[in-house]
Amino acid sequence: MTGTLFLQTLVDGLILGGIFSLSAVGFSLIFGVLGVVNLSHGIFVLLGAYLGLALKEAWGIDPLMAIPLVFGALFVLGGLVQITLVSGAVRRGSLMSSLLITFGVSLMLRDLIILVFGPDVQSLSSSWLFDTFRIGGVIVDGARASGLIASLLSLGLLSYVLYRSKVGRAMRATAQQDFAAGLCGIDVKKIYAMTFGVSAGFAGVSGIIVGLINPFTPFDDTHWTLNAFVTVVLGGVGSPVGALLGGLMLGGISTFSSQYVGSLYPNVFIFGALLLMLIVRPNGLLGNAYKGSV
Amino acid sequence: MTGLSIENIHYAYGGARALDGVSLNVPEGGIIALLGSNGAGKTTTAKVIAGAFAPSRGRVVFNGETLSGMPVHRVMRRGIVLVPEGRQVFAQMTIQENLLMGAFKESNRSRVAELLEKSFETFPRLKERRSQLAGSLSGGEQQMLAIARGLMGEPRLLVLDEPSLGIMPKLVEEIFVLIERVAESGVSILLIEQNVRASLRVASHAYVLEKGRIILDGEGDALLNDAFVQNAYLGVDD
Ligand SMILES: Nc1ncnc2c1ncn2[C@@H]1O[C@H](COP(=O)(O)OP(=O)(O)O)[C@@H](O)[C@H]1O
Ligand SMILES: [Mg+2]
Numbered sequence: 266m267t268g269t270l271f272l273q274t275l276v277d278g279l280i281l282g283g284i285f286s287l288s289a290v291g292f293s294l295i296f297g298v299l300g301v302v303n304l305s306h307g308i309f310v311l312l313g314a315y316l317g318l319a320l321k322e323a324w325g326i327d328p329l330m331a332i333p334l335v336f337g338a339l340f341v342l343g344g345l346v347q348i349t350l351v352s353g354a355v356r357r358g359s360l361m362s363s364l365l366i367t368f369g370v371s372l373m374l375r376d377l378i379i380l381v382f383g384p385d386v387q388s389l390s391s392s393w394l395f396d397t398f399r400i401g402g403v404i405v406d407g408a409r410a411s412g413l414i415a416s417l418l419s420l421g422l423l424s425y426v427l428y429r430s431k432v433g434r435a436m437r438a439t440a441q442q443d444f445a446a447g448l449c450g451i452d453v454k455k456i457y458a459m460t461f462g463v464s465a466g467f468a469g470v471s472g473i474i475v476g477l478i479n480p481f482t483p484f485d486d487t488h489w490t491l492n493a494f495v496t497v498v499l500g501g502v503g504s505p506v507g508a509l510l511g512g513l514m515l516g517g518i519s520t521f522s523s524q525y526v527g528s529l530y531p532n533v534f535i536f537g538a539l540l541l542m543l544i545v546r547p548n549g550l551l552g553n554a555y556k557g558s559v
Numbered sequence: 560m561t562g563l564s565i566e567n568i569h570y571a572y573g574g575a576r577a578l579d580g581v582s583l584n585v586p587e588g589g590i591i592a593l594l595g596s597n598g599a600g601k602t603t604t605a606k607v608i609a610g611a612f613a614p615s616r617g618r619v620v621f622n623g624e625t626l627s628g629m630p631v632h633r634v635m636r637r638g639i640v641l642v643p644e645g646r647q648v649f650a651q652m653t654i655q656e657n658l659l660m661g662a663f664k665e666s667n668r669s670r671v672a673e674l675l676e677k678s679f680e681t682f683p684r685l686k687e688r689r690s691q692l693a694g695s696l697s698g699g700e701q702q703m704l705a706i707a708r709g710l711m712g713e714p715r716l717l718v719l720d721e722p723s724l725g726i727m728p729k730l731v732e733e734i735f736v737l738i739e740r741v742a743e744s745g746v747s748i749l750l751i752e753q754n755v756r757a758s759l760r761v762a763s764h765a766y767v768l769e770k771g772r773i774i775l776d777g778e779g780d781a782l783l784n785d786a787f788v789q790n791a792y793l794g795v796d797d
Contacts, residue, residue: 431663438649438660445647447631448609448640450664450712454630 269402274524275517280409282516283416283509284478288471288489289496290423290508291464297503298440298460299355301363305346305371306493307486309339309465312374313472314481315382317389328389328473329411335473336466343465344458346370355457371486378483389476412474419470423463424505436460440503495535499542501551510550514538562586562747563608563639563716567617570603577603579771580617585716590738590748592758592779594792595768601751602644604768605720608749609641610634621716636664638715642722646705650694654685657693657704661711674711681740682707699730706737716747723754735761755792759783767792 292306316335320326326334350370354363390408397406427433439446439456447453468489475481475489492515500511515535522534542550563585570578578600585591595601606612608619610631619627626634635641649657658678662671679686682703688696693704702722709717719738723731735757742748742761752758759765759779767775767788775787782788 434652434656434660435663437652441649441651442647444611444631445643445649446660447611448635448643448647449660449708450632450635451660452630452632 270524272401273403274520276403276405277409278517278520279513280405280413280516281520282513283413284471284474284512285492285496285515286509286512287416287419287467288475289493289500289512290420290505291467292490292493293497293500293502293504293508294436294460295464296497298436299347299351299363299457301351301355301367302360302494303351303464304364304367304490305374305486306367306464306468307489307491308371308374308378309343309468310472310475310489311378311481311483311486312339312342312465313469314389314476315378315387315472316469317473317476318382318387321389327391328477329415332415332470332473335469339469340462340466342462344462346465347458347461348454351461352454352457371490375483375486382483384483386480386482387476388480389473408477412478415470415474419467420505420509423467426463427505432456432459495539498539499550501548504551507551514550561622563749564620565604565608565617566620568604568607568614568619569616570607570612570614572603577771578607578614581768581771581773582617583766583773583776585747585749587715587747588742588745589764590742590750590762592762592765593749593751593768594753594755594758594765596753596792599768600771601768602720603771605641605644605718605749605751608634608639608718635712638713639718640709640712640714640716641718642705642709642720644720644724646698646701648693648696648701648704648708650692652693653690654693654696654704655689657708658685658711661708662713664712674713678707678711681710681737699726699734702726702730702734703737706734706741710741710746714746716749717741718749718751720751721753722750723752723757731757755788756783759788 288310291309292303295301295303313335316338317328317331320331320334321328351363351366354366395406397404427437435446435451435456438449439451439453443453446456496508496511496515499514500509501507518534518538519531522531565581565583568578568581581600581604583593593601593604603612607614610626610629610633613628618625621637621639624637626637649660658675659671662674665671665674684700685704685707693701696704706719706722722734726734731754738748738750739761750758750762759782762779765776765779765782766773777785
């Protein structure tokens with residue numbers, strides 16, 4: 266019996282971790298390539314959920330089917346936000362200006378969400394998502410299972426793009442030496458815009474998965490920004506694998522501490538792990554995939 | 560007029576003047592040297608040529624076209640490739656990936672493969688270690704990689720900013736031999752150096768920069784025998 270409980274907690278942690286990973290990977294990418302701590306990250310997660318909601322209510326599109334549309338829409342929006350607003354902070358190269366600008370972006374977009382959808386709790390769930398199945402003694406429902414699969418597929422796709430495609434190589438090169446990247450003929454500003462677009466797109470996809478599993482409000486963005494931050498500190502900056510490891514750690518810590526200690530305490534353990542990590546491996550488990558760790 | 564000409568360039572960092580009316584020409588073919596001690600303004604000149612800085616006065620003209628004001632990646636696509644000071648290889652990418660980045664503007668895959676093959680012929684040591692991370696190379700090898708990466712962009716003019724800086728004497732010799740070979744293959748070279756003696760041996764013409772101004776210019780051999788140059792840059796006893 267306790268063995269089953271352990272297994273169930275492990276599977277829940279894995280699923281939650283997959284979602285944390287996907288929701289954090291864009292934050293990690295923007296920090297790695299642009300050097301910007303993107304405080305608007307969480308709002309792009311939420312925008313994904315709300316866009317999924319709009320598509321479902323307007324045209325009855327299933328949220329999972331809406332993933333490519335949401336990715337596309339947020340890619341464009343993210344790129345525009347980078348070109349019009351954040352680029353100033355990248356050029357000035359100051360952490361403070363990037364914090365202020367992205368915080369401002371998150372406030373604006375949150376107000377926009379409230380204006381369109383209202384401040385109340387919403388949800389993306391469909392009936393089939395509650396169908397559960399058992400493997401051994403472990404229970405998984407459709408929402409969580411599809412969430413985990415979508416997360417892993419998205420992370421795999423991003424890895425492929427970063428390490429096997431020309432534009433992905435250009436992103437990594439820009440992250441490592443932006444001046445030299447320009448000297449190679451890369452339009453660095455375009456790469457910045459694409460990076461922001463890709464990050465916003467993946468944040469939006471994770472938002473759909475979040476919405477399938479949990480209800481959401483326009484005020485959840487700080488929670489997702491913070492989760493992304495913690496995930497990146499745990500796993501390391503700039504690589505999908507780092508985000509995956511960090512997300513799994515975060516998911517595991519959350520579920521195990523709620524299961525075995527009490528549901529009020531996961532934050533204590535999460536920030537405990539964060540502190541420990543900052544002391545033991547300040548560059549995260551994998552270090553910085555771009556700049557190399559010490 | 561073919562080749563590069565810089566006309567009366569001024570540039571300041573905030574209030575600090577770095578270039579104060581620099582003019583020089585790099586005609587097509589051959590090696591031109593730009594010499595000067597630390598802080599003279601050599602790297603600033605290189606960055607103005609590459610498009611990283613827009614000059615406050617003056618202009619950069621390449622094969623009749625004004626380049627000043629163009630962003631870095633456009634200047635590169637016009638045929639001027641800068642191999643920057645400090646090498647700036649992509650340390651967390653493999654040697655082969657670094658070379659592929661150099662050919663970023665080339666969209667024809669078979670042409671890229673050809674360029675890579677050619678590069679490995681010129682730099683056999685890079686071929687052996689193609690799948691190693693560039694960060695694992697020694698300083699001299701990184702310099703070779705930076706030059707090889709630059710050549711992957713098929714430049715008409717290669718600007719080298721202090722390629723011998725911080726590199727073992729044996730490799731420095733190798734780098735200067737390489738520079739001559741590149742020039743023989745038809746690529747013009749602007750060689751920016753503090754290593755005055757070695758540069759004057761390979762350059763057909765040289766400019767000496769001091770505090771943001773060209774204070775002297777002439778043929779390589781002539782400068783090598785010039786009393787002022789011998790005193791100021793080569794050491795009197797030679
Ligand atoms: N980023 C910068 N900000 C302010 N001053 C700079 C900067 N880079 C160079 N300088 C100053 O400009 C002058 C020329 O520098 P530089 O072009 O790097 O010289 P060199 O390459 O010949 O050593 C120096 O006085 C240097 O201190
Ligand atoms: Mg210099």
